[in-house]
Amino acid sequence: MKKPKTHSVKPEATHVQVVGDVLVGATVHGFYIYNSNGGSSEGLSRFYWYLNGQRLTDEGQLDIKLRAADGNKFLQFSVIPVSSDGQVGDEAFSPLYEIRSGFQNISDEENEWCYLKQRGNFSFHVPEPSDRLFVSTGGVFALLDPTSGDIHLKGQNGWGLPVPPEIISFLKNNKAVRLFSSERSFAALVPLGGTNQLLCWGGDIPATLPPLQGVRSVYSTRSAFAIIYSSPAPGANRIAAIGPVNNPVSTIPNAIQQSLLFDPPEAIYAADDAFAVRTQNGRVYAWGDPNKGGTIPADVRNQLASMFVTRIVATAISFCALTADGEFAVWGHATGGGTIPVEQLQRIIDDGGIESVIAATTAFCAITRGRHRAVSWGRVGEGGNMSAGAAALAARGNIILCTANRWAFLIANESGQAEAWGAIGFGGDPIPPQVKEQFKAAFNGSCATPGDPQRPSEKKEPQRQRKNVSSRAIIVDGNLSLYANDHSFFLLSLRDDGTTNAIVLHGLHTSGGEMSAALRQTLMASLIRDVYCTNGAYGVITTQGGTEGAVSVWGATLRMEDAGEIPAELAEYVRSDVVELYSIKRFPYVGNPPPPRPVHNDPSFAARRTDGTYVLWGGNVDNQYFDPHAESKK
Structure with a gap:
């Protein structure tokens, strides 16, 4: 008797799409629905990501940074769908998504x-992930939660908790599309018919x-929100502010509103307690605390009137407006960056103006446009005045890395010579000779240049060099990234294949300026995918051998009410499959650094896993494994 013929059934993938804001700095998620077509259940389907039509050979997971x-x-x-009995379907593609910066x-x-x-x-130091899920x-x-649209909050009362029951009820029925925060408050943008509601x-x-x-x-500033309306009625205000009663940051002067009727707002920038709005015609207006940049003096207003401002940078208490050709104007706290001494002003002007400007708290x-010299100003002892060694390095030029922590700066030139200055004990100490040698070695003896590294699978494309100096640079056969938290700096040197070339630390030992020898060995043998920080700790996501998404941390510990160690009961959840880290940071003071050591700030980390669950630990959350899907069913 002949056996009946069996027909193989090819599975298929449908509804293939990318979930999340497709922005530089975001981790987005590939989504699809598996259709067995009457065959077997899903087996080990294969996933691929493409940039400009080129398949990325080093990316084969559902998430991509x-x-x-x-x-x-x-x-x-x-997606190439694969059934549990080995049947392979056709590759199915999502639409194309432009990656915006x-x-x-x-x-x-x-x-x-x-x-x-x-x-x-609300964040500072290392920018938070751009996906805005956390x-x-x-x-x-x-x-x-990107799948259900539900919002879950974890932390301490008084910092955005408790949520009013009326808002809880509304958000259950009307899913938010984007979240925002100040230091103690939240805002949720929800769709409302053909418009939206905040x-x-x-x-x-x-x-x-x-x-x-x-x-x-x-x-958002530290205490307030500012909004730009999408299509205001003729004669109606184009912007609004929401903040504490009797705080000047909460009230926009009518003169500014009138000016914006004829020159619409382009973007709004935030200091600690002041806003500055840049318009389509390159004009700038400010409001808020007069001592923190909320008032522009008459002489600075006259200077701004002759400028077409394209960029604005803020300390906690001052602003610096820039044009495309290097002209600049500053205002704010007189000793906190809001005025610039004549000597520093002349040095900048004599070297072509400003190419880049980096802000600490005060x-x-x-970095000048001509010879890339570094010039600092602001509060003495908090980064405003350079040490003799830093001033000598800055004057020679060719600076290609510059990063600020709370009260200090660190710069390095194209040869790897590095100097730091600012608050002693908070990263502003002179760099020890042995650490300077580590900096030079990390540069591989090459002339580094500012730029962004390509992915390993894209190395045949030219490197993306740029004029502006920041925290990233390209070296021969590799790249450099310079990070900071409140009290330390961290230089990471990677080879083109993603392996670790060097790790260099400087600053307060208990806040990330030092790591154990065992952790250093581990990270030198790992592929470090990304770096994050709290106030006093660093976290990295790595690939270790064949295991992706392993988290390592160092710095201020749980006993110090920070997140520089992982609780033993949660360690198994962050040994693999973590795709992103998020942080809570505190901003307890703008004034002088508190001697002799930093106060405890209660920061925390949250790890997002590939299965949509989270791990939270640190000073101001209950250490926990959190499943939002299970929470939504309660």
Whole structure:
């Protein structure tokens, strides 16, 4: 008797798409639905990512981190469905997605250079991931679940908790599409018919609010939000502010509103307690605390009137406006970066103006357009005045790396010579000779140049060099990245194949300026995918052998109410399959550094895993493994 013929059934993948904001700095997720077509259940399907039509051979997971060098390229996700009995379907592709840089008309470089980050998400130092799935105040994480649209909050009361029950009910019925935060408050943008509505809650939100429908962009200072309306009625205000009663940051002068009727707002920048708005015609207006950049003096207003401003950078208490050809103007706190001494002003002008400017809490460091010299000004002892060694290195020029922490700067030239200055004990100490040698060795003896590294599978493309100096540079056969937290600096040197060439640390030993010998060995043998920080700790996501998504941390410990160690009960959840880290940071003071050591700030980390679950640990959250899908079913 003949056996009946069996027909193989090919599975297929449908609804293939990319989930998340396709922005530089975001980790986006590939989504699809497996269709067995009457055959077997899904087996080990294969996933691929493409940039400008080129398959990335080093990316084969459902999540991908978008890099600076990916900007303006087109991203595509594909699936080859495979059934459990080995049947292979046809490769199915998502639409093409343009990878955008910047956010709400503020460039990635401006965001990096500003002390308080300019994404409407309370943060500083290493910019938070751009996907905005996890947004934090100074004490609460808010998770926007991309699959259900539900919002989950974890942390301390008084920092955006508790959420008013009316808002909880509304958000259950109307899913938010984007979250924003200040230090103690949240805002959620939700669709509303053909427009949208901004919902706000927290300790700094007043009882009386301006109209909050038809919102194009949302920005935040430490205590307030500012919005730009998308299509205001003729004669109506184009911007609004939401903040504490009787705080000048919450009230926009009528003269500014009138000016914006004829010259629409392009973007709004934030200092600690002041906003500055840049218009389509390159004009600048400011409001808020007069001592923190909220008032522009008459002489500076006259100077700005002759400039077409394209970029703005802020310390916590001052602003610096720049034109495309290097002209600049500063205002704010007189000793906190808001005025520039004649000597520094002349040095900048004599070398062609400003190419880049990086902000600490109360000081600026500019890199000139001509010979790439470094010039700093601002509060003495907090980065505003250079040490003799730093001044000598800065004057010789060819500076290609510059990063600020809270009260200090670190620069390096193209040969790897490095100097730091600022608050002693907080990263501003002179770099020890042995650490200087480590810096030089990390440069591989090459002439480094500012730029963004390509992916290993794209090395046949030319490297993306740029004029602006920031925290990243290209060297022969590799690249450099310079990071900072409140009290230390971390230089990471990677080879082109992603392996670790060097790790160099400088600053307060208990806050990331030192790591154990065992951890150093581990990281030197790993592929470090990305770097994150809290106030006093660093975290990295690595590939270790065949295991992807392993997390390592160092710095201020749990006993110090930080996240520089992983609780033993959670270690198994971060040994693999982590795709992103998020942080809670605190901003407890703008004044002088507190001797002799930093106060405990209660920061935390949150790790996002490939299965959509999270791991939270640190000073201001309950250490926990969190499954938002299970939480939504309660």
